[in-house]
Amino acid sequence: MMETLWYTALTFVLTMYVILDGYDLGVAILFPFVATDEAERGMVRATIGPVWTGNEVWLIAASALLFLSFPKAYAAGFSGFYLGLILLLWLLMGRGLAFELRAHIDHPLWRRFWDTVFFVTGLSLAFLLGLFVGNVIRGVPLAADGYFFLPLWTDFRPGLSPGILDWFTLLIGLTMVVLLALHGASYLAMKTLGALQERSRVLAKWAMLPAVLLLSAFAVALPFVQTTFSVNFEEHPAGYVWVAIGLMALAFLFVCQRCHRHVAAFVSSSMLITSCLAVMSWGTYPNLFVATTDPAHSVTIHNASAGADGLHAALWWLPLGLLVVVSYQVLIHRMFAGPVTPD
Numbered sequence: 001m002m003e004t005l006w007y008t009a010l011t012f013v014l015t016m017y018v019i020l021d022g023y024d025l026g027v028a029i030l031f032p033f034v035a036t037d038e039a040e041r042g043m044v045r046a047t048i049g050p051v052w053t054g055n056e057v058w059l060i061a062a063s064a065l066l067f068l069s070f071p072k073a074y075a076a077g078f079s080g081f082y083l084g085l086i087l088l089l090w091l092l093m094g095r096g097l098a099f100e101l102r103a104h105i106d107h108p109l110w111r112r113f114w115d116t117v118f119f120v121t122g123l124s125l126a127f128l129l130g131l132f133v134g135n136v137i138r139g140v141p142l143a144a145d146g147y148f149f150l151p152l153w154t155d156f157r158p159g160l161s162p163g164i165l166d167w168f169t170l171l172i173g174l175t176m177v178v179l180l181a182l183h184g185a186s187y188l189a190m191k192t193l194g195a196l197q198e199r200s201r202v203l204a205k206w207a208m209l210p211a212v213l214l215l216s217a218f219a220v221a222l223p224f225v226q227t228t229f230s231v232n233f234e235e236h237p238a239g240y241v242w243v244a245i246g247l248m249a250l251a252f253l254f255v256c257q258r259c260h261r262h263v264a265a266f267v268s269s270s271m272l273i274t275s276c277l278a279v280m281s282w283g284t285y286p287n288l289f290v291a292t293t294d295p296a297h298s299v300t301i302h303n304a305s306a307g308a309d310g311l312h313a314a315l316w317w318l319p320l321g322l323l324v325v326v327s328y329q330v331l332i333h334r335m336f337a338g339p340v341t342p343d
Helices: 002-034 038-048 057-069 071-080 082-104 108-138 167-191 194-225 231-235 237-258 262-284 308-315 318-335
Strands: 287-289
Touching (some): 002 038, 002 167, 002 194, 002 262, 002 308, 002 318, 082 108, 108 167, 108 262, 167 194, 167 237, 194 262, 231 237, 231 262
16 A cells, blocks of 8 residues: 555656656757747747746656655666666756857857757657656566666567667657647647747647557557556556546647637646556556566566655655645746746
8 A cells, every 4th residue: 555655656746747847848849840030939948947947856856756665666777777867867968058058159050059959858858758658668678686777779679678769669759759749839839929829839730640640559559569558457447537538638639729728728738648647657557667578577566665664754754845846836837827928
Protein backbone atom coordinates (compact mmCIF):
# COMPACT_ATOMS: atom_id res chain seq x y z
CA MET A 1 0.00 0.00 0.00
CA MET A 2 2.74 2.46 0.96
CA GLU A 3 4.73 1.66 -2.20
CA THR A 4 1.63 2.23 -4.33
CA LEU A 5 1.08 5.62 -2.70
CA TRP A 6 4.62 6.73 -3.55
CA TYR A 7 4.27 5.32 -7.07
CA THR A 8 1.14 7.45 -7.51
CA ALA A 9 2.94 10.52 -6.16
CA LEU A 10 5.83 9.94 -8.58
CA THR A 11 3.41 9.58 -11.50
CA PHE A 12 1.67 12.81 -10.48
CA VAL A 13 4.93 14.79 -10.30
CA LEU A 14 6.15 13.47 -13.65
CA THR A 15 2.79 14.28 -15.22
CA MET A 16 2.95 17.84 -13.90
CA TYR A 17 6.41 18.21 -15.42
CA VAL A 18 5.32 17.00 -18.85
CA ILE A 19 2.23 19.25 -18.83
CA LEU A 20 3.97 22.40 -17.61
CA ASP A 21 7.41 22.16 -19.17
CA GLY A 22 5.71 20.42 -22.10
CA TYR A 23 4.10 23.62 -23.31
CA ASP A 24 7.49 25.34 -22.98
CA LEU A 25 9.00 22.68 -25.25
CA GLY A 26 6.02 22.92 -27.60
CA VAL A 27 6.52 26.67 -27.92
CA ALA A 28 10.20 26.09 -28.73
CA ILE A 29 9.29 23.52 -31.41
CA LEU A 30 6.88 25.97 -33.05
CA PHE A 31 9.09 29.04 -32.59
CA PRO A 32 10.50 29.22 -36.17
CA PHE A 33 7.06 28.70 -37.71
CA VAL A 34 4.77 30.85 -35.58
CA ALA A 35 6.73 34.11 -35.26
CA THR A 36 7.50 36.12 -38.42
CA ASP A 37 9.37 39.16 -37.08
CA GLU A 38 11.34 40.33 -34.06
CA ALA A 39 8.28 41.76 -32.31
CA GLU A 40 6.40 38.47 -32.57
CA ARG A 41 9.46 36.50 -31.49
CA GLY A 42 9.60 38.70 -28.40
CA MET A 43 5.93 38.03 -27.68
CA VAL A 44 6.38 34.26 -28.06
CA ARG A 45 9.29 34.29 -25.63
CA ALA A 46 7.26 36.45 -23.25
CA THR A 47 4.53 33.79 -23.03
CA ILE A 48 6.91 31.40 -21.26
CA GLY A 49 9.64 33.73 -19.97
CA PRO A 50 8.23 34.17 -16.44
CA VAL A 51 7.35 30.51 -15.90
CA TRP A 52 9.74 28.16 -17.70
CA THR A 53 12.33 27.93 -14.92
CA GLY A 54 9.61 27.21 -12.36
CA ASN A 55 8.15 24.52 -14.60
CA GLU A 56 11.48 22.68 -14.57
CA VAL A 57 11.22 22.37 -10.77
CA TRP A 58 8.89 19.41 -11.34
CA LEU A 59 11.70 17.49 -13.04
CA ILE A 60 13.97 18.08 -10.05
CA ALA A 61 11.13 17.08 -7.73
CA ALA A 62 10.58 13.86 -9.69
CA SER A 63 14.28 12.94 -9.42
CA ALA A 64 14.26 13.65 -5.69
CA LEU A 65 11.05 11.68 -5.19
CA LEU A 66 12.46 8.69 -7.09
CA PHE A 67 15.64 8.78 -4.97
CA LEU A 68 13.63 9.04 -1.76
CA SER A 69 11.03 6.37 -2.43
CA PHE A 70 12.68 3.90 -4.84
CA PRO A 71 16.47 4.28 -4.47
CA LYS A 72 17.25 1.04 -6.31
CA ALA A 73 15.28 2.24 -9.34
CA TYR A 74 17.05 5.60 -9.09
CA ALA A 75 20.45 3.89 -9.14
CA ALA A 76 19.52 1.52 -11.96
CA GLY A 77 17.92 4.22 -14.10
CA PHE A 78 20.63 6.82 -13.71
CA SER A 79 23.36 4.30 -14.57
CA GLY A 80 21.45 2.51 -17.34
CA PHE A 81 20.27 5.69 -19.06
CA TYR A 82 23.61 7.43 -18.52
CA LEU A 83 24.04 8.46 -22.17
CA GLY A 84 20.52 9.80 -22.44
CA LEU A 85 20.65 11.66 -19.14
CA ILE A 86 23.94 13.37 -19.99
CA LEU A 87 22.38 14.49 -23.26
CA LEU A 88 19.31 15.67 -21.32
CA LEU A 89 21.48 17.83 -19.04
CA TRP A 90 23.30 19.41 -21.97
CA LEU A 91 20.03 20.16 -23.72
CA LEU A 92 18.56 21.73 -20.58
CA MET A 93 21.65 23.92 -20.24
CA GLY A 94 21.48 24.86 -23.91
CA ARG A 95 17.86 25.92 -23.62
CA GLY A 96 18.66 28.06 -20.58
CA LEU A 97 21.56 29.71 -22.39
CA ALA A 98 19.37 30.41 -25.41
CA PHE A 99 16.93 32.25 -23.19
CA GLU A 100 19.46 34.19 -21.16
CA LEU A 101 22.12 35.13 -23.74
CA ARG A 102 19.98 36.10 -26.71
CA ALA A 103 19.53 39.71 -25.62
CA HIS A 104 23.16 40.30 -24.60
CA ILE A 105 24.30 41.39 -28.08
CA ASP A 106 22.06 43.41 -30.38
CA HIS A 107 22.98 41.76 -33.67
CA PRO A 108 20.74 39.75 -36.04
CA LEU A 109 23.27 36.93 -36.44
CA TRP A 110 23.63 36.56 -32.66
CA ARG A 111 19.85 36.49 -32.15
CA ARG A 112 19.36 34.03 -35.02
CA PHE A 113 21.97 31.68 -33.53
CA TRP A 114 20.28 31.56 -30.12
CA ASP A 115 16.84 31.26 -31.72
CA THR A 116 18.14 28.17 -33.52
CA VAL A 117 19.55 26.78 -30.27
CA PHE A 118 16.18 27.41 -28.59
CA PHE A 119 14.37 25.49 -31.33
CA VAL A 120 16.85 22.59 -31.53
CA THR A 121 17.04 22.07 -27.76
CA GLY A 122 13.25 22.19 -27.39
CA LEU A 123 12.72 19.71 -30.22
CA SER A 124 15.47 17.41 -28.94
CA LEU A 125 14.23 17.50 -25.34
CA ALA A 126 10.70 16.57 -26.42
CA PHE A 127 12.04 13.70 -28.53
CA LEU A 128 14.32 12.53 -25.71
CA LEU A 129 11.44 12.51 -23.22
CA GLY A 130 9.54 10.30 -25.64
CA LEU A 131 12.52 7.96 -25.90
CA PHE A 132 12.61 7.60 -22.10
CA VAL A 133 8.88 6.82 -22.03
CA GLY A 134 9.31 4.30 -24.84
CA ASN A 135 12.16 2.54 -23.05
CA VAL A 136 10.19 2.29 -19.80
CA ILE A 137 7.21 0.76 -21.63
CA ARG A 138 9.28 -1.59 -23.83
CA GLY A 139 11.62 -2.75 -21.06
CA VAL A 140 15.37 -2.79 -20.55
CA PRO A 141 17.95 -5.63 -20.32
CA LEU A 142 18.15 -5.89 -16.53
CA ALA A 143 20.70 -8.25 -15.03
CA ALA A 144 20.06 -10.32 -11.91
CA ASP A 145 21.46 -7.52 -9.72
CA GLY A 146 18.84 -5.10 -11.06
CA TYR A 147 21.21 -2.97 -13.14
CA PHE A 148 21.52 -2.42 -16.88
CA PHE A 149 23.26 -0.31 -19.47
CA LEU A 150 21.78 0.71 -22.80
CA PRO A 151 23.87 1.62 -25.84
CA LEU A 152 22.45 4.28 -28.09
CA TRP A 153 21.28 1.60 -30.52
CA THR A 154 21.80 -2.06 -31.47
CA ASP A 155 19.75 -3.36 -34.40
CA PHE A 156 16.81 -0.93 -34.06
CA ARG A 157 14.51 -3.77 -32.99
CA PRO A 158 12.99 -4.43 -29.55
CA GLY A 159 14.31 -7.65 -28.08
CA LEU A 160 16.43 -9.14 -25.33
CA SER A 161 19.27 -6.61 -25.75
CA PRO A 162 17.78 -3.39 -27.15
CA GLY A 163 19.35 0.04 -27.34
CA ILE A 164 17.86 3.38 -26.43
CA LEU A 165 16.82 3.74 -30.07
CA ASP A 166 14.67 1.22 -31.91
CA TRP A 167 11.62 1.54 -34.12
CA PHE A 168 9.24 1.49 -31.12
CA THR A 169 11.05 4.11 -29.05
CA LEU A 170 11.45 6.26 -32.17
CA LEU A 171 7.67 6.04 -32.63
CA ILE A 172 7.10 7.18 -29.02
CA GLY A 173 9.70 9.94 -29.41
CA LEU A 174 7.96 11.27 -32.51
CA THR A 175 4.58 10.98 -30.79
CA MET A 176 5.86 13.04 -27.86
CA VAL A 177 7.17 15.73 -30.22
CA VAL A 178 3.79 16.03 -31.97
CA LEU A 179 1.79 15.97 -28.73
CA LEU A 180 3.94 18.69 -27.15
CA ALA A 181 3.80 20.76 -30.35
CA LEU A 182 -0.01 20.48 -30.17
CA HIS A 183 0.13 21.38 -26.48
CA GLY A 184 2.42 24.35 -27.16
CA ALA A 185 0.20 25.60 -29.99
CA SER A 186 -2.84 25.42 -27.70
CA TYR A 187 -0.91 27.39 -25.08
CA LEU A 188 0.17 30.05 -27.60
CA ALA A 189 -3.39 30.41 -28.89
CA MET A 190 -4.46 31.07 -25.28
CA LYS A 191 -1.62 33.52 -24.54
CA THR A 192 -1.47 35.63 -27.73
CA LEU A 193 -3.72 37.82 -29.83
CA GLY A 194 -4.18 38.80 -33.47
CA ALA A 195 -2.15 37.22 -36.26
CA LEU A 196 0.09 35.35 -33.84
CA GLN A 197 -2.91 33.73 -32.20
CA GLU A 198 -4.37 32.80 -35.58
CA ARG A 199 -1.15 31.12 -36.70
CA SER A 200 -1.03 29.23 -33.40
CA ARG A 201 -4.58 28.01 -33.99
CA VAL A 202 -3.69 26.84 -37.49
CA LEU A 203 -0.62 24.99 -36.24
CA ALA A 204 -2.70 23.32 -33.53
CA LYS A 205 -5.19 22.16 -36.15
CA TRP A 206 -2.39 20.82 -38.34
CA ALA A 207 -0.95 18.88 -35.40
CA MET A 208 -4.23 17.10 -34.64
CA LEU A 209 -4.12 14.55 -37.48
CA PRO A 210 -0.49 13.48 -36.91
CA ALA A 211 -1.24 13.17 -33.18
CA VAL A 212 -4.22 10.89 -33.82
CA LEU A 213 -2.28 8.78 -36.34
CA LEU A 214 0.76 8.39 -34.08
CA LEU A 215 -1.32 7.51 -31.01
CA SER A 216 -3.19 4.94 -33.11
CA ALA A 217 0.12 3.49 -34.34
CA PHE A 218 1.29 3.25 -30.73
CA ALA A 219 -1.88 1.40 -29.72
CA VAL A 220 -1.41 -1.08 -32.59
CA ALA A 221 2.31 -1.62 -31.94
CA LEU A 222 2.13 -1.95 -28.15
CA PRO A 223 0.87 -5.57 -27.92
CA PHE A 224 3.71 -6.74 -30.16
CA VAL A 225 6.39 -5.00 -28.09
CA GLN A 226 5.17 -5.42 -24.50
CA THR A 227 2.76 -8.32 -24.15
CA THR A 228 2.24 -7.83 -20.41
CA PHE A 229 1.05 -4.22 -20.68
CA SER A 230 -2.63 -5.18 -20.95
CA VAL A 231 -2.61 -7.50 -17.91
CA ASN A 232 -3.44 -4.75 -15.40
CA PHE A 233 -6.27 -3.50 -17.61
CA GLU A 234 -7.71 -7.01 -17.83
CA GLU A 235 -7.45 -7.58 -14.08
CA HIS A 236 -8.49 -4.03 -13.13
CA PRO A 237 -10.77 -2.66 -15.89
CA ALA A 238 -11.05 0.69 -14.07
CA GLY A 239 -7.87 1.62 -15.95
CA TYR A 240 -9.93 1.92 -19.12
CA VAL A 241 -11.39 5.10 -17.61
CA TRP A 242 -8.10 6.81 -18.48
CA VAL A 243 -8.40 5.58 -22.06
CA ALA A 244 -11.92 7.04 -22.22
CA ILE A 245 -10.71 10.34 -20.72
CA GLY A 246 -7.98 10.52 -23.36
CA LEU A 247 -10.44 9.95 -26.20
CA MET A 248 -12.83 12.56 -24.78
CA ALA A 249 -9.97 15.03 -24.32
CA LEU A 250 -9.00 14.55 -27.96
CA ALA A 251 -12.59 15.13 -29.08
CA PHE A 252 -13.01 18.21 -26.84
CA LEU A 253 -9.72 19.59 -28.14
CA PHE A 254 -10.95 19.31 -31.71
CA VAL A 255 -14.27 20.99 -30.86
CA CYS A 256 -12.64 23.76 -28.81
CA GLN A 257 -10.24 24.55 -31.65
CA ARG A 258 -13.11 24.99 -34.07
CA CYS A 259 -15.08 27.12 -31.58
CA HIS A 260 -12.07 29.29 -30.66
CA ARG A 261 -12.29 28.26 -27.00
CA HIS A 262 -8.58 28.65 -26.35
CA VAL A 263 -8.51 28.09 -22.59
CA ALA A 264 -10.69 24.99 -22.91
CA ALA A 265 -8.47 23.73 -25.74
CA PHE A 266 -5.37 24.07 -23.54
CA VAL A 267 -7.11 22.25 -20.67
CA SER A 268 -8.09 19.50 -23.12
CA SER A 269 -4.53 19.07 -24.39
CA SER A 270 -3.36 18.92 -20.75
CA MET A 271 -5.92 16.19 -20.03
CA LEU A 272 -4.80 14.30 -23.15
CA ILE A 273 -1.21 14.25 -21.86
CA THR A 274 -2.42 13.28 -18.38
CA SER A 275 -4.43 10.35 -19.72
CA CYS A 276 -1.52 9.11 -21.86
CA LEU A 277 0.84 9.06 -18.87
CA ALA A 278 -1.83 7.56 -16.62
CA VAL A 279 -2.36 4.72 -19.11
CA MET A 280 1.41 4.12 -19.17
CA SER A 281 1.55 4.11 -15.37
CA TRP A 282 -1.43 1.76 -15.08
CA GLY A 283 -0.04 -0.67 -17.65
CA THR A 284 3.49 -0.88 -16.21
CA TYR A 285 2.48 -1.09 -12.50
CA PRO A 286 4.06 -2.42 -10.28
CA ASN A 287 7.14 -2.37 -12.51
CA LEU A 288 9.42 0.64 -12.60
CA PHE A 289 11.69 -1.05 -15.15
CA VAL A 290 10.49 -4.15 -16.99
CA ALA A 291 13.24 -6.69 -17.70
CA THR A 292 13.50 -7.87 -21.30
CA THR A 293 15.84 -10.65 -20.13
CA ASP A 294 13.94 -12.40 -17.33
CA PRO A 295 10.71 -11.09 -15.75
CA ALA A 296 12.14 -12.02 -12.34
CA HIS A 297 14.84 -9.36 -12.83
CA SER A 298 12.32 -6.52 -13.19
CA VAL A 299 12.70 -3.56 -10.84
CA THR A 300 9.35 -3.11 -9.10
CA ILE A 301 7.97 -0.78 -6.46
CA HIS A 302 8.35 -3.64 -3.98
CA ASN A 303 11.97 -4.69 -4.51
CA ALA A 304 13.21 -1.15 -5.19
CA SER A 305 11.50 0.76 -2.38
CA ALA A 306 13.17 2.37 0.59
CA GLY A 307 12.56 0.94 4.05
CA ALA A 308 9.06 1.11 5.47
CA ASP A 309 10.16 3.42 8.30
CA GLY A 310 11.74 5.85 5.84
CA LEU A 311 8.66 5.90 3.61
CA HIS A 312 6.36 6.52 6.58
CA ALA A 313 8.59 9.32 7.90
CA ALA A 314 8.87 10.97 4.49
CA LEU A 315 5.10 10.83 4.09
CA TRP A 316 4.81 13.72 6.56
CA TRP A 317 6.94 15.90 4.25
CA LEU A 318 5.37 14.93 0.93
CA PRO A 319 2.16 17.02 1.30
CA LEU A 320 4.17 20.01 2.51
CA GLY A 321 6.58 19.82 -0.43
CA LEU A 322 3.76 19.45 -2.95
CA LEU A 323 1.88 22.32 -1.32
CA VAL A 324 4.88 24.64 -1.68
CA VAL A 325 5.50 23.75 -5.33
CA VAL A 326 1.83 23.84 -6.34
CA SER A 327 1.29 27.16 -4.50
CA TYR A 328 4.25 28.70 -6.30
CA GLN A 329 2.98 27.46 -9.67
CA VAL A 330 -0.52 28.82 -9.05
CA LEU A 331 0.87 32.17 -7.91
CA ILE A 332 3.24 32.66 -10.84
CA HIS A 333 0.63 31.64 -13.42
CA ARG A 334 -1.96 33.96 -11.87
CA MET A 335 0.53 36.84 -11.85
CA PHE A 336 1.12 36.44 -15.58
CA ALA A 337 -2.36 35.31 -16.59
CA GLY A 338 -3.96 36.55 -19.79
CA PRO A 339 -2.58 37.15 -23.28
CA VAL A 340 0.73 38.93 -23.77
CA THR A 341 0.78 42.24 -25.66
CA PRO A 342 3.53 43.97 -27.67
CA ASP A 343 4.16 46.49 -24.88
